[in-house]
Amino acid sequence: MSDSCHKAYITTPIYYVNDIAHIGHAYTTIIADTLARYSRMSGLDTYFLTGTDEHGQKIEEAAKSRGKTTQAYADEISATFKNLWDDFDISYDKFIRTTDEDHKIGVQKAFSQMHKKGDVYKDTYKGHYCISCETFFPTIQLVDDEFCPECGKSTTIVEEESYFFKLSAYEDQLLKYYEDNPEFILPKSKRNEVIRFVEGGLQDLSITRTSFDWGVKLPTEFNDPKHVMYVWLDALMNYLTALGYGGDEEKMDQWPARVQLIGKDILRFHAIYWPAFLMSIDMPLPKHIAAHGWWTRDGEKMSKSKGNVVNPKEVADAYGLDNFRYFMLREVPFGGDGDFSQKALMDRINSDLGNDLGNLLNRVIGMSGKYFEGNVHSSNVAQYYQTELDEVHASLDLLEPLLYDMQIHRYLEELWRPLTVANRAIDKYEPWNLMKNGKEEEAMALNGLIVAILAKVSVMLYPVMPAVCTKISNALCFTIDTESWKSLVKDRALLAPFNLKKIDPLFPRIEAPLLTQIEPIDTTEPVKKKEKEVKKESDATEGIALIGIDQFFQTSLKVGTVVAAEEVPKSKKLLLLQVDVGEEKPRQVVAGIKEWYSAEDMLGTQVSVVANLKPAKLMGLKSEGMLLAAKDEDGLCMIRPEKPKKSGTPIG
Ligand code: ME8
Secondary structure: OOOOOOEEEEEEEEEEEOOOHHHHHHHHHHHHHHHHHHHHHHHOOEEEEEEEEEHHHHHHHHHHOOOOHHHHHEEEEEEEHHHHHOOOOOOOOEEOOOOHHHHHHHHHHHHHHHOOOOEEEEEEEEEHHHHHOOOOEEEOOEEEEOOOOOOOOOEEEEEEEEEOOOHHHHHHHHHHHHHHOOOEEEEEHHHHHHHHHHHHOOEEOOOOEEOOOOEEEOOOOHOOOOOOHHHHHHHHHOOHHHHOHHHHHHOOOHHHEEEEEEHHHHHHHHHHHHHHHHHHOOOOOOOEEEEOOOEEEEEEEEEOOOOOOOOOOHHHEEEEHHHHHHHHHHHOOOOOOOEHHHHHHHHHHHHHHHHHHHHHHHHHHHHHHHHOEEEEEEOOHHHHHHHHHHHHHHHHHHHHHHHOOOHHHHHHHHHHHHHHHHHHHHHHHHHHHHHHHOHHHHHHHHHHHHHHHHHHHHHOOOOHHHHHHHHHHHHHOOOOHHHHHHHHHHHHHHHHHEEEEOOOOOOOOOOOOOOOOOOOOOOOOOOOEEOOOOOOOOOOOOEEOOOOOOHHHHHOEEEEEEEEEEOOHHHHHOOOEEEEEEOOEEEEEEEEEOOOOHHHHHHEEEEEOOHHHHHHOOEEEEOEEEOOOOEEEEEEEEEOOOOOOOOEEOOO
């Protein structure tokens, strides 16, 4: 097995080929790419895997509905993923497809191993199956005895002979593992969810199907040709077969994986089934399963039927690939959900990238050109600016642990501190005055400081923004690699003397959204299935209706700022408000709050707005939203953000 200190095997989920890549898939892949690039730069023996998940009933049906053979359909969609990752310069070492022959052999080997271990038995499966989620559900979990609790689609009743995996036998071992390895599931909040689920009791898992045949066959020794493997057993095994498990085993020394990156939707499979399978075949467990949150679009869940799926290629083409990467990683705390809007993306580009980073580079290029013909050296930096250097190095030291702890947004936040130090130093020491007052050496040292900070920041930013940072390092005449990472970041060295090159501005200001509409990617309609919204389940004790997170996200809640307020004539209860929710024009909201708030009270304050209510008329006035408030016997109070937030900030 691997000397895990020097190896870094990093994986993404393998994506289903029933759909074309959207920003959710791009997000996972970009995080994994960032980790892989950092690992490589820091000298670790890195292996980065991604690929496509191509078996199962869902894919078979998707192909059928488009009138294609399953293989041809899988080939086509798998290629769209691979092409996108190639366009995005994703640095994967292997792109696996579950239809690869060597993968199938590896899955069969695992099945035999589990059987030898006594973990596989044959019985009959009776119950409900959700084809969309490729998951079995006990009746008790269904909504209205029929609908999938996860996606709301109608389930199919399955009664067939099946092989089972003794998942229940692994309950204690799993719980002990979570206990002994608190960092196995990241972020830690997700770990508790998994523990609670396992403590609730695990049922054995049906791991073969007989009602269709688009899957890996059982090993020949079972002599049972009507069975194919359950798609999740097949899919999870990709992480091992990609290294040669069941074949030449060439890369098996990369196992156990350092980080297996997933979305929170597939946590249960990766944090419960996958470790149990690994225990059964006597393999060590990955170091981290890291689950990120969900992306929505302008506050709404993305779905093909709403036509609001964001095409990552279109966004990257318009705004720049590295800018898009930075935005995704910086905008949302890892594990939390994020909202995609062009406005948020533009703000990040103009502010963090343009103002803080791009302008600094322009300033130092301008300064050194004007005063020193571009020739910069850092000989006297420590003499004049040790305090600044110390501050910069203190921030840099915090970065690597943040990255490995999957706090990527904090990593970027912390990486911006040295830029603040640099910008502040220029304002404070005023190089133009230093030059005027004959303090040339000090001015040169200031140049050296700024350039050193830019060099260090570009090294650490490289995994997130590889193309941009390569441009910066070219301008500063050095190459980003393990050597420069070690000397500039770890050993706190400064750059050798060099001639600073002029480059075009890296982040031209974006004044207005660049895309009028972000087209959905795939317009071919999938099979129309009977769908039902996941309905309320009554909570017997409290009488509170429970809803799924998806339903919650159907409500778009936003921070609004009251920009005009007046009384509605002849009404005792109503105020007429104009509320800025980050759109072109303020929304008109008629609110029944006059008994508790005057128009003056409301003017200029922030409120929480339900932004996707159908407009209504109250006393002949159009109302385009509702304000959140709490009312009890003492009266009514508005629900407001604790601190001022930009108008339009999503709440959730
Ligand atoms: O689940 N926000 O494949 P899949 C964030 N084949 N991430 C999102 C997202 C969104 N809105 N939508 C998708 C499968 N993702 C299985 C995996 S692994 C052995 C088998 C990302 O095509 C996220 O990483 O449905 C999620 O886990 C993955 O895509 C699901 O991709």
